[in-house]
Amino acid sequence: MDLVIRNGNIIDGSGLPSYLGDIAINDGRIVKVGNVADTGTTEIDAQGKVVSPGFIDPHTHFDAQLLWDGAAKPAIEHGVTTIVPGNCSLSLAPLKADHRMKLVGMFNQIEEMPFKAFEEGVVWDWESFEEFITRIKKDLTINVAPLVGHSVLRLWVMGNESMHRTATEQETQAMQALLKECLDAGAIGLSTSFVDMDETLQPVPSRYADAAELDALCAVLGQHNRILQVVHEFYDNDITVARIDQLADISRKHKITTTLSPLFVNNDNFAGVDQAIARVVEQNEAGARVWPQVQTRPIDISFTFSVPSLLFIRLRTWYAVMRFGTPETIMAAFSDEEQRKQLVAEASNMMGLWQRLILRQVKTEANQQYVGKNLAEIAELRGTDALNVMIDLSLEEDLDAHFLSADMGHNNDDKVGSLLRHPHVMIGASDGGAHILSFSTYGDTGYLFSRFVRENHSMSIEEAVKKITSDTADIWAIPQRGLLKSGYVADVTIFDADLIDRGPEYYVQDVPGDGHRYVRDSAGVETVIIGGAVAYTQQGGYTDERRGEIVGGRA
Amino acid sequence: MTDAKIIAVKLSAAHEGDAELIVDIRYSNGGVTQVPLDRYASEALMTACTADTADDLIGHGWEKVRRALQVSYSRF
Structure with a gap:
């Protein structure tokens, strides 16, 4: 056998209850599901983990x-x-x-x-x-x-x-x-x-x-x-x-x-x-x-103060500043003591919303330490409140501070x-x-x-x-995917049922042309097998295996 | 011509991750429909209704919503 996954909690994709067992894989296919006596060239101990179709x-x-x-x-x-x-x-x-x-x-x-x-x-x-x-x-x-x-x-x-x-x-x-x-x-x-x-x-x-x-x-x-x-x-x-x-x-x-x-x-x-x-x-x-x-x-809502967001359309003063303002006048409004006092007073009864906002992206090195934190956390670190933190960060970043309001739809x-x-x-x-x-x-x-x-x-x-x-x-x-079944292509995901999740969102530069994108890491996914070969492990990352295929269509 | 009017406004999260405005419009026969407006349409509607805040839109007629949507559609 090329690969044997042992002692896993098998959830075979059919909807039937899970059961303990092994999976044997050879030449890219599942050859046995249940109790496998043969030894594999590679063996994976999946004790305590779920073994499911990819x-x-x-x-x-x-x-x-x-x-x-x-x-x-x-x-x-x-x-x-x-x-x-x-x-x-x-x-x-x-x-x-x-x-x-x-x-x-x-x-x-x-x-x-x-x-x-x-x-x-x-x-x-x-x-x-x-x-x-x-x-x-x-x-x-x-x-x-x-x-x-x-x-x-x-x-x-x-x-x-x-x-x-x-x-x-x-x-x-x-x-x-x-x-x-x-x-x-x-x-x-x-x-x-x-x-x-x-x-x-x-x-x-x-x-x-x-x-x-x-x-x-x-x-x-x-x-x-x-x-x-x-x-x-x-x-x-x-x-x-x-x-x-x-x-x-x-x-x-x-x-x-x-x-x-x-x-x-x-x-x-x-x-x-x-x-x-x-x-x-x-x-x-x-x-x-x-x-x-x-x-x-x-669905999350993201915004900066450089582009007017409808998130503020119920706040008369804020919306007026943003709707008719240029970046310069918005900066001026945030900097002016009287105007700022007025803005803060108007928005302070929505403090719960501001506290939950997450700082997603900034351009200055000094504020990178706050990225990923919510405004309540940043406010605590800075000794102020979330609303003032939102304004301060926007000023410090020339309005290029990106905020995220999660779970909005x-x-x-x-x-x-x-x-x-x-x-x-x-x-x-x-x-x-x-x-x-x-x-x-x-x-x-x-x-x-x-x-x-x-x-x-x-x-x-x-x-x-x-x-x-x-x-x-x-x-x-x-065809021949989506189930852990003898004869099917060996696309298999091994994960921890107690830990599997999506990680926090972050901004990364990995697109050709020095481009950026938002991504999330996974949690709890331990091993991913594609076409019978290990394509990814949580510990080692991606392997050099290239077993992906063009699939689909009723022949 | 119907005299359908805006009876409620609310904020919503659009598929693309922006905030959008949803206006509820009630027809003269009692039926209610919801119309989503993006930032451009919302700004046009606020201007047309001389509104300072979203709640000022309530009571205005549906024709203004139609024209506001046209502003958004026609901005290129």
Whole structure:
């Protein structure tokens, strides 16, 4: 045997209760689960730890990162062994050379991937989807189930006209042929968006498609039995319900699976999400396959005083200073004794909020010591209060102090927990690899276990594992993954059930072109095995193994 | 033409990590809808309603919300 994992608490992804046992792995496959007598070339003692299938993240934007980082860091250290990039109508292929900068602009606008990262991290040596797959396969540690983006298909076929009008019949047929080519090359499905905007704040090309075009493309998905992912108008409940109906019709007509993301819990309108889920259940019971994706993490709000934030819109004096001010006048208002006194007096009854704010980022060396602390802690160190600390730090940083107000949305644990557990909901929508300059999109799996299994008991650990392994593999038709089962590919995550979590968010410079991003480390994930080889250990970090594959699609 | 009006405002966290303003609009038939406004639309609405604080928006008509959204959509 190449590898034997011994004495683990096996949670096999089926939802069945855990049990003590061993797992034998040979030639990249699981060959036995239970009691293993044979000795492995490598042996891992998993006593006291959970041994589960590797987690699958079905909504990511790691497309660009995969060109310089085949491990999609830090996804693997959070237990993720398979990612789905290419969501929201955007993939990096197929892409004609003439359209590269247009796509870079869209990635910059929608996913906050810096232009410089593309300039310095990308050698543009592909055009077709197959060439792109060949390119990223060279150095792949993580498994990739890539979607092809509808906007990109339009751009290829229609050029700049894709951003202005519906397609002709001939153009639609050309897109169908191109989609077929991408599916044959390994795309797991098609993504589209009814929401996103490009770098000029105009709708992305997919939004100019009419229903007939989408229907024609879904006919191709039906022929290949592949999935359709859409970004729907998640901020409007009525339209969300209408999109569920539209996807249900498409699903039944073409016999395909569809998924819409993200679905959020609006704390002021629980009835809205209940209505959406009720419609999903009704449609699925009538033969459709519609899967809303719900993310585990809450939504945080971040701000600086260099850009007016609506967080202050209920504070008359603050909002007036920010709304009509320039950075210089805001600095002057904060520095002026009388104005500051007035500002402090107005905001002091919200001290609880200011105390919870976290200092995320500063530019001066002197204040680096406070990064990651909340304002109550910093205030104590400085002998003042949180509100004055917020003002002082902003002055010291020329308004470039970044603050974070955590847990501001999608944060009702009972409601979110019941949604995550719902049999018609897919856990996803992490957006991994996107929004890199605004917040960290990593660690949602750890948060699922720490928050919704350990703290709130919204679901059992077995249910949670099933939700992000075999359920996801089934919905996305990713074969031979998602279960610890003899014959299956050996993608395995070993973690401590008492410790698994997401770590604190921090800012790091690891993007090509000296670029930054927000990331989180994991906690409690001890070993991650991909394709039968150890890809990551908590103690040793990433290994040199490159067993990642392009996966997915019903052959 | 409906005389739908803003009946409530609240702050919310948008998907992208910014604060956004949600206005509840009640129609003459009693129905209520929620409209999210980004920073640009909110500023335009505050100006149109000569509001100093979000609560001053209550009672204003839906046309101002529509025009404020247009400001946001058209800023490029």
